[in-house]
Amino acid sequence: MSTLKFAVLTGDGIGPEVMNVALNVLKVVAEKHQFELEFEYADVGGIAIDNHGEALPESTLEVCKNADAILFGSVGGPKWESLPPKEQPERAALLPLRKAFSLFANIRPGLLYPELTEASPLKTDRIPNGIDIVCIRELTGGIYFGQPKSTQDLEDGDVEAIDTMVYKKSEIERIADVAIATAQSRGKRLCSVDKANVLETSVLWRKTVTEYVAAKAPELELSHMYVDNAAMQLARDPNQFDVLFTENMFGDILSDEMAVICGSLGMLASASLGAGKNSLDHPFGLFEPAGGTAPDIAGQNLANPCAQVLSAAMMLRYSFGQEAAANEIEAAVESAVKGGTRTGDIAFGGNAASTSDMEAAIIAGL
Ligand code: IPM
Ligand code: MG
Numbered sequence: 001m002s003t004l005k006f007a008v009l010t011g012d013g014i015g016p017e018v019m020n021v022a023l024n025v026l027k028v029v030a031e032k033h034q035f036e037l038e039f040e041y042a043d044v045g046g047i048a049i050d051n052h053g054e055a056l057p058e059s060t061l062e063v064c065k066n067a068d069a070i071l072f073g074s075v076g077g078p079k080w081e082s083l084p085p086k087e088q089p090e091r092a093a094l095l096p097l098r099k100a101f102s103l104f105a106n107i108r109p110g111l112l113y114p115e116l117t118e119a120s121p122l123k124t125d126r127i128p129n130g131i132d133i134v135c136i137r138e139l140t141g142g143i144y145f146g147q148p149k150s151t152q153d154l155e156d157g158d159v160e161a162i163d164t165m166v167y168k169k170s171e172i173e174r175i176a177d178v179a180i181a182t183a184q185s186r187g188k189r190l191c192s193v194d195k196a197n198v199l200e201t202s203v204l205w206r207k208t209v210t211e212y213v214a215a216k217a218p219e220l221e222l223s224h225m226y227v228d229n230a231a232m233q234l235a236r237d238p239n240q241f242d243v244l245f246t247e248n249m250f251g252d253i254l255s256d257e258m259a260v261i262c263g264s265l266g267m268l269a270s271a272s273l274g275a276g277k278n279s280l281d282h283p284f285g286l287f288e289p290a291g292g293t294a295p296d297i298a299g300q301n302l303a304n305p306c307a308q309v310l311s312a313a314m315m316l317r318y319s320f321g322q323e324a325a326a327n328e329i330e331a332a333v334e335s336a337v338k339g340g341t342r343t344g345d346i347a348f349g350g351n352a353a354s355t356s357d358m359e360a361a362i363i364a365g366l
Pocket of ligand 2: 256
């Protein structure tokens with residue numbers, strides 16, 4: 001019997017309650033598929049600031065290092081918003097975690113079931129069959145991490161701040177591998193997004209992607225789009241895309257747009273895969289819902305646990321090679337939602353249910 005060893009970082013707000021649902025779902029599939037779950041909790045984000053004085057304590061990093069994957073909730077909330085930006089839970093926990101484990105490949109599926117098209121702000125005639133796209137975002141390079149990064153007072157009394165956007169060909173190629181594999185497993189269409197009419201990094205990005213895809217996956221239909229146009233096209237006709245592929249900051253922005261057109265942040269999962277392999281010879285990864293901590297509904301049994309449950313499914317697939325179990329969880333979520341069980345944040349037509357109703361509906365489908 002194989003043992004799935006992962007760190008559980010529930011974080012703040014609705015994090016703990018939706019994590020409980022994901023763990024309960026995992027327990028059911030573990031029994032069915034004959035694998036053992038071995039997980040260890042650790043503090044991250046605001047709760048870690050409260051308990052240990054920092055958002056990502058060394059002890060939490062240790063728990064993650066001893067695991068084969070990280071199941072992450074969400075971090076942040078009003079209580080910590082007055083801290084200096086560098087110490088705030090989102091920035092002080094997530095960015096160092098990405099760096100520490102070289103989590104360079106961020107996979108964000110944008111999925112809207114046809115039954116939920118009313119939940120999207122797009123007119124339903126633009127998305128008659130829902131939405132099914134994926135965004136592959138480079139996560140450890142670009143302007144987020146480039147040096148120099150600083151703020152200084154100038155001699156003339158002015159103040160200057162600098163961020164630096166850097167990309168190496170090798171960094172572009174390794175994320176291109178993930179984009180290629182994703183497109184090969186889906187509709188075979190890859191749209192690479194850049195700003196090559198302005199940025200040097202984008203010129204390198206476009207050249208590298210063009211040559212790399214031609215060499216490694218000539219069967220794919222590769223297109224290129226400027227990021228401003230891509231933002232517009234996503235709102236106009238999202239299903240013209242199959243796999244959207246882009247650098248760190250553009251991916252941050254486009255993936256939020258993708259999330260909102262998909263109707264509910266409570267439905268979107270994500271995977272951030274590392275360069276290194278875990279003890280099972282699969283990629284080490286961090287798996288987290290795309291939505292935030294939703295402090296306004298925390299602790300009220302109202303949060304939608306689907307994104308956390310779907311993130312757990314992604315963990316099974318990518319870091320543990322448990323494809324069948326992952327598929328079963330995804331199908332169970334789909335049938336729970338299509339069957340009418342919806343929590344407040346994806347409700348329309350008066351179908352609001354609770355976190356625990358949603359959990360029961362998912363588990364019933366397993
Ligand atoms: C995301 C978030 C993070 C990012 C923030 C919280 C640092 O917006 O995961 O998309 O910008 O990458
Ligand atoms: Mg973001």
